[in-house]
Amino acid sequence: MSRFAEPMARLIEEFKKLPGIGSKSAQRLAFHVLRASDEDAEELAAAIRDVKANLHLCSICNNITDVDPCVYCTNPTRNQRVVCVVEEPTNIGAIEKSKNFGGVYHVLHGSISPLHGVGPEQLRTSNLLKRLDAGEVDEVILATNPTVEGEATAVYLFGMIKRPGVRITRIATGIPAGSDIEYADEVTILKAMEGRREL
Amino acid sequence: MALKQSEAVVLRSYPLREADLLVTFFTRNEGKIRGVAKAALKSRRRFGGALEPLTCVRVYYEDREKQELSRIDSCDVLQSPLTSAVDYPRAVALAHVAEVLDELMPDREVNDPMFRLAVAVLAHLPAGAIWMPVTYFDLWMVRLVGYLPDLGACVICGEPLDGERAFFQAMADGLMCARDKRLASSELSLDSRQLAAEIFRSPIDAFEKCPWPKERAADLRKMLVQIMERHIEKKLVATAMLAKL
Ligand SMILES: [Zn+2]
Ligand SMILES: [Zn+2]
Numbered sequence: 001m002s003r004f005a006e007p008m009a010r011l012i013e014e015f016k017k018l019p020g021i022g023s024k025s026a027q028r029l030a031f032h033v034l035r036a037s038d039e040d041a042e043e044l045a046a047a048i049r050d051v052k053a054n055l056h057l058c059s060i061c062n063n064i065t066d067v068d069p070c071v072y073c074t075n076p077t078r079n080q081r082v083v084c085v086v087e088e089p090t091n092i093g094a095i096e097k098s099k100n101f102g103g104v105y106h107v108l109h110g111s112i113s114p115l116h117g118v119g120p121e122q123l124r125t126s127n128l129l130k131r132l133d134a135g136e137v138d139e140v141i142l143a144t145n146p147t148v149e150g151e152a153t154a155v156y157l158f159g160m161i162k163r164p165g166v167r168i169t170r171i172a173t174g175i176p177a178g179s180d181i182e183y184a185d186e187v188t189i190l191k192a193m194e195g196r197r198e199l
Numbered sequence: 200m201a202l203k204q205s206e207a208v209v210l211r212s213y214p215l216r217e218a219d220l221l222v223t224f225f226t227r228n229e230g231k232i233r234g235v236a237k238a239a240l241k242s243r244r245r246f247g248g249a250l251e252p253l254t255c256v257r258v259y260y261e262d263r264e265k266q267e268l269s270r271i272d273s274c275d276v277l278q279s280p281l282t283s284a285v286d287y288p289r290a291v292a293l294a295h296v297a298e299v300l301d302e303l304m305p306d307r308e309v310n311d312p313m314f315r316l317a318v319a320v321l322a323h324l325p326a327g328a329i330w331m332p333v334t335y336f337d338l339w340m341v342r343l344v345g346y347l348p349d350l351g352a353c354v355i356c357g358e359p360l361d362g363e364r365a366f367f368q369a370m371a372d373g374l375m376c377a378r379d380k381r382l383a384s385s386e387l388s389l390d391s392r393q394l395a396a397e398i399f400r401s402p403i404d405a406f407e408k409c410p411w412p413k414e415r416a417a418d419l420r421k422m423l424v425q426i427m428e429r430h431i432e433k434k435l436v437a438t439a440m441l442a443k444l
Contacts, residue, residue, distance in 0.1 A: 020216040112287060114294035114437040115211065115252075120287060147251055148280050152290030185247035187279040 008034065060131070062107040062124050064089045072104050079103045081138040083131065085157065087111050087145060095143065103141070106131075111144055111153040120156045132163055139167040146173040146191070202272055205229060207258045208317050210301045212250050214240060222250055222271060224258055225300055225317060230308040234260050234269035248281060249274035253293045255318055278318075284326045288444050292329040294437035296320060296336055302431050303344050313343050319403050331411040333441065335403050337423040338395055346426050348373030350392050355379035365392065367422045369429060391419040413444070 004012065008030060015026035033041055057063070058070035061083075065071070072078060072092075082103030086092060089107050106128045112120055131137050140161055144150035154170055162168060174192030175184050184192070205228035215221040220239040225231050239246045249256050255278040260269040280293055300317060304310065320336040341347045352359050354373030365387045366380035367373075374387060394416050398406075424438055 019214070112290060114291040114440045115298060117436045117440065119440055119443075146248075146281070148253070148285050148290050148293060151281065151285035152287045155284075155286045185249060185276045187248045187276055187281050190282055 057107075060127060061105050062089075062109060062127065063092060063105055064107075075104075077102075081136065082141070083128070083137055083139070084141040084143050085128070086143050087150065087153070091143065103139075106140075108144070108153070111147075111149045112156060113149050120153075120160075123153065123157075125157070125160065128161065132161055132166060137166055139169065141169050141171060143171045146171075202259050202261050203228070204257060204259045206277065206314070206318075207256055208300070208314070208321070209250055209252050209254045209256060210297045211252055212236075212239075220246075220250055221268070223301060224256075225304065225314065226258065227311065227314045228309065230310060231301070231304045231306050232260070232269055233267070233306070234271040236271040236274075239271075246274055247276065248279060249276045251279065251281065252297050253280045253321055254278070255321060278322060280321065280324075286326045288329050289324065289326040291437060291440050291444060292324055292333050293321075295333065295435070295441050296324070298435055298437045299337070299340055299427065302433075302435065303340060303427065310343065313340070316340070316343065323403050323407060328411065330413050330415060331406050331409065332403065334394075334411075334416045334420055335398055335406065337420055337427075338398050341423050341426050342399070344430075346430055348426075350374060350387075350395055353379055360392075362389065365389075367425070369425045385418060385421065387418050387422055391416045395419060 011030040011033065012023075012026045015021050015029045016023065018026075021029070033044065036044075054066050055064055056066075056068065058065045058068055058073055060069045060073040063070045063072065067074075073080070079102050083106050084095065084101060084103055085106045085108065086095070087108050087110060089109075092105050092107070095101050095105075108123050108125070110118060110123065112118060112123065128140075132140075140157075142154040142157060144153045144157075158168055158170075172195040174188060174195050175181060181189070205226040207224040207226040210223040210225055210231070212220045212222045215235060218238045218240040220236045221233065222236055222239075223231065223233050236246055236250060239250055248254065254274075254276055256274040256276055258274050259272040261272060262269050296317065300313075304313070316336065316339050320332045323335075324332040338347075348354060350365075351361070352374070353365075353376035354371065355375055356379055358376055360374060360376060364377045365374045366377070366384035367375070367387050368381045368384040371381060371384070375381065375384065421442075424435065424442075427438075428434055
């Protein structure tokens with residue numbers, strides 16, 4: 001038996017489905033909504049509906065967007081021939097923060113993940129292959145995570161996308177900038193040594 | 200409460216709340232434990248790559264009163280799967296090892312032979328040569344949890360199988376001779392049975408140089424997976440992907 005009136009219990013249940021939200025937080029959020037003004041509550045509901053109704057994947061790069069193609073794929077100041085492959089749409093934000101990358105993206109929406117039954121055939125790659133086969137790409141930068149799954153994904157993609165005249169690179173891993181070598185773990189040091197460059 | 204420490208193998212990690220990770224460890228001193236690594240997703244400085252599944256670590260942790268989850272204080276990497284090349288088949292084989300350990304082991308039960316098996320197999324699982332370590336691991340795992348039937352005699356009539364054909368089937372409790380085999384049985388070749396005997400006599404290094412294509416002992420691996428899945432009463436996810444390689 002729930003201690004809450006049915007509509008309240010239902011809202012709490014919905015909040016509990018969100019990542020990182022337990023019973024306590026769900027109750028807190030639900031009471032917050034209850035106390036909020038009608039307009040604020042309506043805004044929240046509308047924003048949730050809107051996100052589902054108006055956002056979809058860019059047909060060129062799979063980024064989440066409200067216009068298709070997305071802002072990166074239609075931006076004439078970006079180099080459309082250099083494609084950076086990332087696991088998640090949120091990775092784009094991280095790379096954009098550096099203000100240093102002027103190319104475009106391709107979002108896989110995940111990585112190979114054998115423990116979750118996700119194999120290479122589930123990766124979203126068909127539109128990337130189409131771009132490659134149309135001769136629209138000079139370089140592909142594989143920016144999947146430096147984990148076992150991300151590495152396996154990069155190696156698999158490499159086999160799939162190599163084409164004459166297309167440069168394929170993997171982002172470097174190693175010592176974080178501004179840190180101290182003394183605190184880096186062995187794997188990081190090893191990767192930093194492997195990825196060293198000529199000065 | 201004082202910090203405990205143990206050698207351990209990281210089995211799985213899941214994001215928890217904003218930036219924490221829920222991590223399952225197979226520790227040498229206490230068996231399988233689960234703990235929370237606070238802010239592990241944000242502060243790579245404290246944990247680095249140490250919480251990547253199948254990393255062998257020294258873990259420092261603390262049990263909290265009346266709480267099932269330990270608090271993970273820190274981890275030193277002893278051996279990482281990322282120090283040698285990773286490709287898709289190796290990633291699947293690593294996931295298989297993690298999944299089988301996680302599924303077959305009860306919480307907080309010390310098992311030193313199993314711990315040594317896991318560490319030895321992880322040290323011998325390079326890209327391009329996964330079938331030997333996978334077979335070695337599966338066979339020893341099934342034996343160490345006590346599910347391995349007698350490979351030398353028919354479970355129905357009790358006659359020895361030396362040199363005879365032998366069969367297995369998902370619902371049978373052991374190997375069967377040609378007379379007693381059930382419908383939909385598969386054969387376990389004499390080669391594979393001899394290989395199994397050899398695996399029990401030798402450390403994993405002894406097999407390092409043998410050529411070992413996927414077909415070698417595929418029948419034995421199929422039988423072992425059937426036995427494991429029958430006992431845990433569910434399908435192993437990564438293991439199914441391994442079979443499809
Ligand atoms: Zn796009
Ligand atoms: Zn018999």
